[in-house]
Amino acid sequence: MPISRRFAALLIAATTAAAAFAAAPPSQAADKVLHTYLTTSETGLDPAVASDLASLSVLENLFDPLLRYDYLQRPVALRGNTAAGLPVTGEHGLTYTFKLRPGIYFTADPAFKGQQRELTAADYVYSLQRLYDPALKSPWLSLFEGKIAGDEALKQNFSYATRIAGLQAIDRYTLRIRLSKPDNNFLFYLATPAAGVVAREVIDAYPGQAGNHPVGTGPFMVGEWKRSDKIVLLANPQASPKPLLDRVEIKIAEEFQGRVLGFLKGDYDYLEQVPESMTDMVISNGKLKSDLAARGMQLTRFPVLQTYYMWMNMEDSVIGGYTKEKVALRRAIALSYNSEEDISLLKKGFALRAESPLPPNVLGYDPAYRSPVSYNKAMAQALLERFGYRQRDADGFRRGPQGEALTLNMHSEATVGGRLRDELWRKNLNAIGLRVAFKTDKKPEIIKASRLGKVQMFESNWIADFPDGDNFYQLLYGPNSGRANYARFNLPAYNQRYEQARALPDSPARQALYGEMNQLIHAYNPWVPLTHPISADIRHPWLKNYVRHPVELTTWRYLDIDVDQRQRALQRQ
Structure with a gap:
């Protein structure tokens, strides 16, 4: 649907929403309700087990x-x-x-x-x-x-x-x-x-x-839970201090368009990390569009402690292993990745190229470090030729070193953003003669399969659990295979340096070890480090106290809502 028609539909929906809000009983209108969303379905609300962002976002408010x-x-x-x-x-x-x-x-x-x-x-x-x-x-x-x-x-x-x-x-x-x-x-x-x-x-x-059955002591407690659809949190009357909100209503909004349109209608009180594919709808020349700014919305840029990376299963029969031909295949894949195209086209300029696993502002980050593996299509093709991937099939795609059929299998999220990333990877890999097939699924299911070693390749991301480099380098530590180490990378030279580094405070000695670990990552390529996002966040004027935190996933326990201002704003739409 063209953007103009989208906005026309949006305005009709907004008018309906405003009327419904105005017709609500006074007792409901007086409640301070935060309307927000999660980008993926939750898996479960047990602090010892959950590791996906959706579940953790809820957990930190319950326990x-x-x-x-x-x-x-x-x-x-x-x-x-x-x-x-x-x-x-x-x-x-x-x-x-x-x-x-x-x-x-x-x-x-x-x-x-x-x-x-x-x-x-x-x-x-x-x-x-x-x-x-x-x-x-x-x-x-x-x-x-x-x-x-x-x-x-x-x-x-x-x-x-x-x-x-x-x-x-x-x-x-x-x-x-x-x-x-x-x-x-x-x-x-x-x-x-x-x-x-x-x-x-x-x-x-x-x-x-x-x-x-989540039962905690946190600022909120579960009031309603419809799996993969809606979660309602109620203020815990026994919490100390008590939250300013009476209720948090959380929808599962996996589709990018639904999130943005929902925010513009007032269904959500803020929009964190505007999806790359929807940036042009709300931002022009790096600024919030004038009609949105006129409605009191505010745009902020937030450097997320987050790294996007594409990992490859080191135990997979096609792409894994430490032999020269397997290393060459992964290196060629890494060399095929066009970071400039990713940042400009998909992320609309709201990202930095990842030189290593560490994003800026994490302890141990070296702003001077540069990856020796950058986009180089000619070098990728030369590597494949040298290490046996010379023969081509009837469609022009490369065969394996023994002349066997070769198809890379990459898992993908079944979202608009997932499909856009698929097309970029398809273009990059096809350009060096590699055939790739995509298997789409919901991210929680992909993560489950990843822990079992059943996923060959997947583009994922990691947000810091704590603001130290150790939290990122442990993702490639051998003993963490089957847990956070989805690549199942297990290299003694890397493990030894990781163990030495985690015993040191943030220091030049530790940073030197991190540099050596970076070189090992680039030598064996269990990962292709992609980008560090710069989050474009937009909030409505009735949302108070909103400040993104570098580590904590949500700020719900600190937020406040000006109910009257929200009602007036929706009536004006």
Whole structure:
């Protein structure tokens, strides 16, 4: 549909929405309701298990970690959450002692048999133990495994009855964690959604179904949940501090066009990371279009701690392995990627070329580093010729070194953006004589298959769980294969340097190791680093207190809505 017709339809829909809003009963109109969306379906709401962005975005509002980030402080800094403040450290950074705030309660659930259930230090012991439970296969275990003193006992013969020296409830409100060796990022781990606290009674009451019965102490609780469609969060009346909003209504909006049109109608109060394919609809010459600015909308640019990359399965029979011909195939694929075309055409200029896994503003990022593998079609073709991919089939596509048929299989999201990326990859790969086929599916399903090693290639992205380079380089650490290491890259030289680097604070010595790790990535090409997005964010004028945070996924607990202003604005449309 032409843009003008879209806007005509949009205006009709906006008028209808405004009329419905104006006709709502006064009691409903007075509620402060945030209208927002998730870009993919949630998978489940268990802090120990979920790793997709949609689920984590909800989880960080339902469950409380010991620490959270200060909302406004930059550079980012941690503060106490359920803990009364930052911990007391001892033994040269080996021990952390937390004092919990009394009077924090889990939201009501039949598992508590009608009793108010107060949060205690023992709940954090149990919640962290769950990450080691082999039945859960937690993708977050790598953050803690081998770091908490005595945790090998949990790995060897797991039991919740096992007590270890590094994880102790000293009394009802005192938690002590002891590390086997110092870890400069350990407090960051305790601010992730995975470290959110759960109650054992709830987990035991719903065996194997904890992700369907989220019961936490966070600022919100689940009021309504229609899987892959809608989630309604209600303000937790027992939260301290209480959120300013009464309710958060979340829709699953996988299609880019639906998100943008929904925002313009007022269905959503803000739009984060305007989709590349829709940028021209709302932005002109790098600025918000004048008619939208006249409605009070505001555009901000936000450098996301995020890296887009295309990973290749190192255990796949076609594309994996460490032999010269397989390395040459992956290198040629990396050389075929045209970053300038990606940034200008797909991302509309709102991105930077990724030279390494690290985005700007992450500790360890080197602004001077440049990748030795950049777009070079001629070199890609020469590599393929030299290492045996010379023969062509009847359609002109290259065969394998033994003359076998060769087709690359790339998974893809079934969205407009996914299809646009498919076409760019098809163009790039066909240009060097490689045939590629695409298998579309929803991202959560692709991630599940990736962990099982059943995906050959996929363009994915990683947003920092904490603002340190370790969070990105662990994505290629061999022992993380089957978890966050979807490429299943397992190179001893890389693993050794990663282990050395994670023991060091941010320093020239660590940065030198990161540089060597970059060279190994570019030598073996388990990844093609693509871009670091610059998010174009737009918000309506009735949304208050909105500031993007570099690490936390949502800001819902800080936001406010001017209900009267929203109603007047919709009536004027």
